[in-house]
Amino acid sequence: MSTIAMPAPDQAILNRKEEVVAALRAALPAELVISDPAETHAYECDALTAYRCPPLAVVLPRTTAEVAAAMTVCHAHGIPVVPRGAGTSLAGGALPTADSVIISTLRLRGYLEIDTDNRFIRVQTGVTNLSVSGELDPHGFFYAPDPSSQLACTIAGNIAMNSGGAHCLKYGVTTNNLMGATVVLTTGEVIELGGTEMGPEGLDLLGLICGSEGQLGIVTEAVLRILPKPEGARPVLIGYDSAEVAGECVAKIIRSGVIPVAIEYMDDVVVRAVEDFVHAGYPTCTAVLIVEVEGSPDEIDHQIALIREIADTLNPVEFREARNGDEAMAIWKGRKSAFGAMGRINDYMCLDGTVPVSQLPYTLRRIGELSKEHGLEVGNVFHAGDGNMHPLILFNANTPGDLERAEAFGADILRLCVEVGGCLTGEHGVGVEKRDLMTVQYTDDDLSIQMAVKDVFDPDWLLNPAKVFPLQSSAAHRSAEAR
Amino acid sequence: MTVQDEMLAPASEQELSEVIAEAHARRTPIGIFGGGTRIEGRSPEWLTLSTARLSGVVTYEPGEMTLIVRPGTSVSEIEEMLARENQSLAFEPADLRGVLGGNGTPTIGGVVAANDSGPRRLRVGACRDHLLGVRFVDGQGRILKNGGRVMKNVTGLDLGKVMCGSFGTLGVLTEVVMKTLPAARATETLALPGLSVAQAVEVFSVALATPYDIAGAAWRDGTAYLRIEGLDRQVPYRSEKLRAMFRNREIDQIDAEGTRALWRSLRELDHFAGTAAPLWRLMVRPTDAGAITGRLAALGGAFSLDWGGGLIWYCGPGSGTQLRAALPSGHATLIRRGGAEGPAFTPPPPVVARLSDQLRRTFDPARILNPGLMDA
Known part of the structure; x- marks a missing residue:
């Protein structure tokens, strides 16, 4: 039994399933619409697997026009629509309801234009994040945002969730790398926002769409900013016996003027787990930092020397510099297998609350105390340069009550993040997972204006139901409007 | 009587909220002034509201690369403070006093309201990319916040993006959180x-x-x-x-x-200082710049490029209609009217115009905040 409530499906819609499916098949090539429960099984959940529900039907359009046709049908029939990329959301951002039609972007797979002179790529949004950089590779360019699900996740999902990644300390998140978008509105109308130029004009609707979690429309094509590939990159590993000192090291590196592309942090729980799993050869200490810098070999040496100077003033347990590609891989190996290593111990829940960097040591200490209070173990592995935490709460999904305890612990951690000046989610999105915690971060008025913005784009609230806004808040907002 | 004498200058978010709530109730238009470097587009009939007393730094944490500051704070004061820590506002807020003719001091609120970004925008992104959070008072006098003080934040809709570049038509900023970056050594x-x-x-x-x-x-x-x-x-x-x-x-x-x-x-566009003709900012695909400037030359006037050719500054007699016709893609914005007729902003397509209009009504139902400034 899980604790996040979903609204009861509209029985009238469930009764009209055949009619809705027929209307979709009339508007689109029939093979793009699937409704047999055996076929829609794969769409019952995303990466937040504790929550699942079969949708009414799934549509797999190949073009903007087909997405628009599907939206038009759903709008005319008053059917909720759940937009879905690859289904890698950790927050339940693509969780269907029984009365909803999923519109998937998976078959929007075209690379439309690569223009290195004007430094953009135009794609259909069902392409995967990693494949965009793959397309650009022969041209010497790459696409910067790199969420850890980049092998599977789509650009559509990245835009919906404003995805980040390990390298956003230097390159920013999706919104900073998105130049334009083709958006299908709930009515089926299609709009173009931004474009191939460096500045949109008028109100920045593109900035509003990015990170709106499918609440405002479906992005079918995107113009992405591309960057020349760096000459090289190299990590160093720094170990400390105290979280405070590791936090101080992060702040000092940032203040020094070196901007690493990534500063990753792993605590002792995670380090032990990865050592047992992949034997990465990490030092056994309270905090391990991986700092990666980019440039020519000489530039890298220079930056690493500056970082070493800083690290050494704080008496590290170890300072390990990768001297070649193999050593670099060895340093990254543990970090990259951290989630898998934790998964070997038990089921885990991964949160992504973000805190001001200066609050990292305090937040880590409090998470340790909360861990004892809730009786569940937690490991911390995160992007330290921007304070984006990733506490992994270990629990056993087969033990009755464990999921609920993990969720309660998670909620306490997120409240803590807000309390110290941070936010509920740095890159995963609110989805259903953090929906009911929104009132911790925002006042009723703060939420009310966001919901009023949704009203503008989706007056009937058909898009991605029961996500982002607490059910109580949205019910109150909508009944106030109806008066 | 000068404009300054009639200006309302609330000293707190609460006072500002009361002023706007009353103006909302009476449907009194308000012209919002930051440092007074842009004075075009306001009607003398309006109530004028200055952010001058909503000023000062709230917190600055160089190790976190974040600055929280009130909107009336001058850009130069911020830049000096950041420089002491070897940091800067990396997007290089544009300072166009020399061509806009105002005698005021650029404020951070004005920079955010206009999404003003200088030459380094090419590499690091625009002002909007460095805005992490906002507090503001909307057109009904509600005190609202969005975003936060951390560099990664996807909690709810990103209203900071629409506030940035909305020229005060959605609300009056009371606090902005900016990302700061190390200055180049x-x-x-x-x-x-x-x-x-x-x-x-x-x-x-x-x-x-x-x-x-x-x-x-x-x-x-x-x-x-x-x-x-x-x-x-x-x-x-x-x-x-x-x-x-x-x-x-x-x-x-x-x-x-x-x-x-x-x-x-x-x-600062020194090369256009002392000119009086209309001044336009054209956003284009860089590789179109050659053909476009050829057309501009035929219209008369002078031009320069920034952002690798993606930004063309044009000072001359060409009309908005002529300029917009000269662009294969992108848009033309009138920065200094200089007697030019017609809309300052490229009119958006109908559906986008409808959404923008509804958004403005959402934030400012009585349309009292800098009304019409973005469709002037």
């Missing part, structure tokens, strides 16, 4: 004289395809400029690499001091 400029616009854009496209973090690519009076920035040892290395790439062209090296003066002058 070293800098240098390569100047390539005797280039047409098309040749300059070719140079830019080649240079910007390198990993050398070009932090400025501008052209004026036949010379293309490439700004190089980085750590002490990066700059000479990058400079040498770039000079080798363009060894068939004449290249002058401009040292750090000269570089700072040059890019300040480019950012």
Whole structure:
């Protein structure tokens, strides 16, 4: 039994399933619409697997026009629509309801234009994040945002969730790398926002769409900013016996003027787990930092020397510099297998609350105390340069009550993040997972204006139901409007 | 009586909220003033509201690269404070006093309201990319917040993005959270004289395809400029690499001091100081700049380029209709009216216009905040 409530499906819609499916098949090539429960099984959940529900039907359009046709049908029939990329959301951002039609972007797979002179790529949004950089590779360019699900996740999902990644300390998140978008509105109308130029004009609707979690429309094509590939990159590993000192090291590196592309942090729980799993050869200490810098070999040496100077003033347990590609891989190996290593111990829940960097040591200490209070173990592995935490709460999904305890612990951690000046989610999105915690971060008025913005784009609230806004808040907002 | 004498200057968010709530109830239009560097588009009939007393730094944490500041704070005060920690507002807020003719002082609130970004926007993004959070009072007098003080935040809709560049038509800012970045330790400029616009854009496209973090690519009076920035040892290395790439062209090296003066002058549009004709900002695909400037030359007037050719500044008699017709894609914004007729902003397509209009009504139901400023 899980604790996040979903609204009861509209029985009238469930009764009209055949009619809705027929209307979709009339508007689109029939093979793009699937409704047999055996076929829609794969769409019952995303990466937040504790929550699942079969949708009414799934549509797999190949073009903007087909997405628009599907939206038009759903709008005319008053059917909720759940937009879905690859289904890698950790927050339940693509969780269907029984009365909803999923519109998937998976078959929007075209690379439309690569223009290195004007430094953009135009794609259909069902392409995967990693494949965009793959397309650009022969041209010497790459696409910067790199969420850890980049092998599977789509650009559509990245835009919906404003995805980040390990390298956003230097390159920013999706919104900073998105130049334009083709958006299908709930009515089926299609709009173009931004474009191939460096500045949109008028109100920045593109900035509003990015990170709106499918609440405002479906992005079918995107113009992405591309960057020349760096000459090289190299990590160093720094170990400390105290979280405070590791936090101080992060702040000092940032203040020094070196901007690493990534500063990753792993605590002792995670380090032990990865050592047992992949034997990465990490030092056994309270905090391990991986700092990666980019440039020519000489530039890298220079930056690493500056970082070493800083690290050494704080008496590290170890300072390990990768001297070649193999050593670099060895340093990254543990970090990259951290989630898998934790998964070997038990089921885990991964949160992504973000805190001001200066609050990292305090937040880590409090998470340790909360861990004892809730009786569940937690490991911390995160992007330290921007304070984006990733506490992994270990629990056993087969033990009755464990999921609920993990969720309660998670909620306490997120409240803590807000309390110290941070936010509920740095890159995963609110989805259903953090929906009911929104009132911790925002006042009723703060939420009310966001919901009023949704009203503008989706007056009937058909898009991605029961996500982002607490059910109580949205019910109150909508009944106030109806008066 | 000068405008200043009649100005309301609330000293707190609460006072501001009361002023706007009353104006909302009475449907009294309000013109919002930051530093008073842009005074076009306001009617003398309006109530005028200054953010001057909503000023001061709330917190600045160099180790977190975050600055929380009230909107009436002057940009120069912020830049001096950041410089003491070797940091800066990396997007280089544009200072257009020299061409706008206002005698005020640019404020951070004005910069955010206009999404003003200077030459380094090419590499690091615009003002909106460095805005982490906002507090503001909407058109009904509600005190609202969005975003936060951390660099990664996807909690709810990103209203900071629409506030940035909304020219005060959605609300009055009371606090902005900006991302600060380390200032470059070293800098240098390569100047390539005797280039047409098309040749300059070719140079830019080649240079910007390198990993050398070009932090400025501008052209004026036949010379293309490439700004190089980085750590002490990066700059000479990058400079040498770039000079080798363009060894068939004449290249002058401009040292750090000269570089700072040059890019300040480019950012402030010194070359258009003292002119009176309409001044336009054209956002284009860089490789279209050659053809577009050819059309501008036929209309008369002068132009310069920034952002690797993606931004064309045009000062001349060409009308909005003529300019917009000259662009294969992108848009033209009137920065200084100079007697020009017609809309300052490119009219959006109908559905986008409808959404924008409904958004404005959502934030400001009585349409009292700088009404019509963005469709003037």
